[in-house]
Amino acid sequence: MKKYVPEPFRIKMVEPLKTTTREERIEALKEAHYNMFNLRGDMVYIDLLTDSGTNAMSDKQWGGVMVGDEAYAGGKSYFKLVDAGKDIFNYAYIQPVHQGRAAEKVFFPTIIKKGQVAISNMFFDTTRAHVTLAGGKPIDCVCQEAKKPSVYAPFKGNMDVEKLEQLILEYGKENVGMILMTVTNNSAGGQAVSIQNIREVAAIAKKYGILFNIDAARFAENAYFVKIREEEFKNSSIKEIVREMFSYADSFTMSAKKDAIVNMGGLIGIRENAELYQAIKGNCISFEGFVTYGGLSGRDLEALAIGLYEGIDDEYLRYRNASMEYLASKLLDAGVAIQNPAGGHGVYVDANAMFPHIPYYEFPGHTLCVELYKEAGIRTCDIGSFMLGNDPETGEQIKSEFEFARLAIPRRVYTQSHMDVIADALINIKARASEVSGYRITWEPPILRHFQAHLEPVQ
Numbered sequence: 001m002k003k004y005v006p007e008p009f010r011i012k013m014v015e016p017l018k019t020t021t022r023e024e025r026i027e028a029l030k031e032a033h034y035n036m037f038n039l040r041g042d043m044v045y046i047d048l049l050t051d052s053g054t055n056a057m058s059d060k061q062w063g064g065v066m067v068g069d070e071a072y073a074g075g076k077s078y079f080k081l082v083d084a085g086k087d088i089f090n091y092a093y094i095q096p097v098h099q100g101r102a103a104e105k106v107f108f109p110t111i112i113k114k115g116q117v118a119i120s121n122m123f124f125d126t127t128r129a130h131v132t133l134a135g136g137k138p139i140d141c142v143c144q145e146a147k148k149p150s151v152y153a154p155f156k157g158n159m160d161v162e163k164l165e166q167l168i169l170e171y172g173k174e175n176v177g178m179i180l181m182t183v184t185n186n187s188a189g190g191q192a193v194s195i196q197n198i199r200e201v202a203a204i205a206k207k208y209g210i211l212f213n214i215d216a217a218r219f220a221e222n223a224y225f226v227k228i229r230e231e232e233f234k235n236s237s238i239k240e241i242v243r244e245m246f247s248y249a250d251s252f253t254m255s256a257k258k259d260a261i262v263n264m265g266g267l268i269g270i271r272e273n274a275e276l277y278q279a280i281k282g283n284c285i286s287f288e289g290f291v292t293y294g295g296l297s298g299r300d301l302e303a304l305a306i307g308l309y310e311g312i313d314d315e316y317l318r319y320r321n322a323s324m325e326y327l328a329s330k331l332l333d334a335g336v337a338i339q340n341p342a343g344g345h346g347v348y349v350d351a352n353a354m355f356p357h358i359p360y361y362e363f364p365g366h367t368l369c370v371e372l373y374k375e376a377g378i379r380t381c382d383i384g385s386f387m388l389g390n391d392p393e394t395g396e397q398i399k400s401e402f403e404f405a406r407l408a409i410p411r412r413v414y415t416q417s418h419m420d421v422i423a424d425a426l427i428n429i430k431a432r433a434s435e436v437s438g439y440r441i442t443w444e445p446p447i448l449r450h451f452q453a454h455l456e457p458v459q
């Protein structure tokens with residue numbers, strides 16, 4: 001078992017948690033139509049639904065909240081945030097927005113033309129949806145190693161560079177609106193992307209004159225992986241690695257609710273193209289609010305400016321990564337299969353390995369989420385066929401490459417004993433896995449269905 005690295009912080013404020021009985025949880029699941037997003041938060045003991053916006057802010061960030069400048073235009077907190085963004089990413093233009101999907105909504109229509117495709121190492125679900133809403137078609141192009149959960153590889157988040165070039169030739173470069181690199185690769189298991197791979201993808205984007213955008217939600221965790229796994233960067237600081245990563249792209253869209261350790265916020269970055277920045281400002285004013293607040297309060301801008309620096313702190317990232325590895329190693333030692341290695345923001349449990357008797361259309365990943373909640377009040381979410389939904393052209397259920405239950409770990413929130421509770425729950429489920437059956441959908445909305453769909457157990 002891997003060693004737990006002690007938290008580089010102490011607890012100043014606590015939030016009491018309610019414990020529930022198994023019977024209460026079974027009742028809560030029925031009321032929620034077996035959808036994790038419909039559960040009441042106070043019925044959850046350990047909430048691993050997402051690491052997005054669920055992080056604990058520091059005393060400095062809360063201090064910043066008190067001095068946030070609420071001016072409609074030109075507030076001090078805006079300039080503090082823009083300075084932090086320029087300093088960390090080395091980009092000329094930084095535009096705040098209220099969250100990641102807002103960045104996508106503001107930015108993608110300025111780039112993707114109707115009928116074009118966008119190619120990514122893997123799109124996150126809202127990112128995929130915003131490519132479609134902009135009139136484009138999203139295509140995933142992750143490397144082959146990602147598709148073998150049990151086999152360790154250091155950079156399972158990488159783009160399949162050969163396939164990327166084939167796709168560009170197949171569709172024609174004029175029909176490819178954007179190449180997008182998600183760091184870390186959330187949908188493949190929070191897996192790392194190497195700088196070597198970013199360089200190769202950037203070279204292809206340049207060769208064919210296609211815009212290269214980074215989905216930067218977990219940029220700091222990716223930089224940490226580069227530091228510990230890519231020889232060339234072992235002596236570089238996290239900030240140097242971040243600057244190097246972003247130097248190859250033209251732009252980034254970012255949900256700041258992850259690595260910038262805030263509860264709300266997003267950013268768009270443009271490396272140098274002033275015209276593009278102008279187009280973004282127009283959309284931002286229409287959809288989010290004036291350029292100098294971008295849908296956020298001054299206090300949010302202030303907390304975000306501080307959080308950007310806290311998120312790239314070496315010691316914090318070492319602890320964060322070690323807590324994932326501790327949980328992952330407990331599971332692997334007990335024979336619970338995961339996407340190996342652990343991701344930067346969570347451990348992805350391989351539900352296909354846990355429930356080989358449940359077919360993809362009965363949602364093994366989602367089934368494991370339900371079992372975890374029943375077992376110990378732990379809320380997680382499916383990253384698999386349930387999340388992927390139906391093919392927009394045929395209406396058929398898409399078969400996902402993976403069926404994961406994602407244990408997304410909020411930042412600076414849970415302790416080592418919470419990790420032990422999570423591991424024990426999964427080990428107990430594994431012992432009775434053959435008795436568990438899957439789920440079917442009884443109602444679903446047309447888009448992003450996993451947030452709202454109703455399900456029932458398959459008997």
Ligand SMILES: Cc1ncc(COP(=O)(O)O)c(C=O)c1O
Nearest residue numbers: 052099100101124126186217255
């Ligand atoms: C990789 C990635 N991109 C984009 C988003 C969307 O961000 P938000 O939830 O802030 O809208 C997320 C959210 O989880 C994400 O993980």
